Amino acid sequence: MTNSSSMNPLMLSFPESFDTQRLTIRAPRWGDGTAVNEAIRESAEQLRLWLPFAEKIPSLEESEANARKARLQFLERTDMMLHLRDRFTDEFVGSSGLHRIDWNARCFEIGYWIRTSRTGEGLMTEAVRGIEQFAISYLEANRLEIHCDARNVRSAKVAERAGYTLEGVLRKMRRDSTGTLVDMMVFAKVKGDEFE
Secondary structure, rough: OOOOOOOOOHHHHOOOOEEEOOEEEOOOOOOHHHHHHHHHHHHHHHOOOOHHHHOOOHHHHHHHHHHHHHHHHHHHEEEEEEEEEEEOOOOOEEEEEEEEEEOOOOEEEEEEEEHHHHOOOOHHHHHHHHHHHHHHHHOOOOOOOOEEEEEOHHHHHHHOOOEEEEEEEEEEEEOOOOOEEEEEEEEEEEOOOOOO
C-alpha cells in the first residue's frame, strides 16, 4: 500500500465545483471580482469587525486581482478559496474554503463569510457541511478546523451547528483592527470520532 500523504498535491484530481441543497460551491474564476466586490461593499460594516480584508473596501480591480490570485492558489493546491453561489439565481452569497493546508497531515482550516443580505438562512452551516464532505471524499481529510474571534458569536454558532467541537480558546492570539488583543476559538472535527 502506498502512502498517499506523501503525494504531491498538484497530482490530486478533484472537482472545482459541487452543489449542496441551495448552493453551488466552486473555485474562483477570472471575472468573479465584480460580484465579490459588491458583496464586500454591502457587508463591510458587519465584516470589518472580524475580517482584516474588509477594513478598507477594495477597488473593483483589487477584488478581481484577488479572485485571480485565489484561482491560481486553488490550482496550485496551496490555498483553496471557494465561492458560494445561489444554485437558483447564481448570486454570489459568500466565500469559504480550505486554508492553512497541511497536506502531510491532511489538516485544513475552513474559513467563511456571508453577505449581509443572506445571513440568517442557514446557508453558511450548509456550506460548511458541504465543504467538509468535499474534504473527506476528495482530499482524505484527517482534521478540519474552524477558527473565530471569541467575540464572534454568529461564527461560533455556525461551527457548533455543523457539529464541530470547541477544542480551546487561544488567549490574546491576535490584534483586531482597533489594536485590541483578542482571543481565538478553535473548533475541530477529526477522522474517526466525528466524520460520517
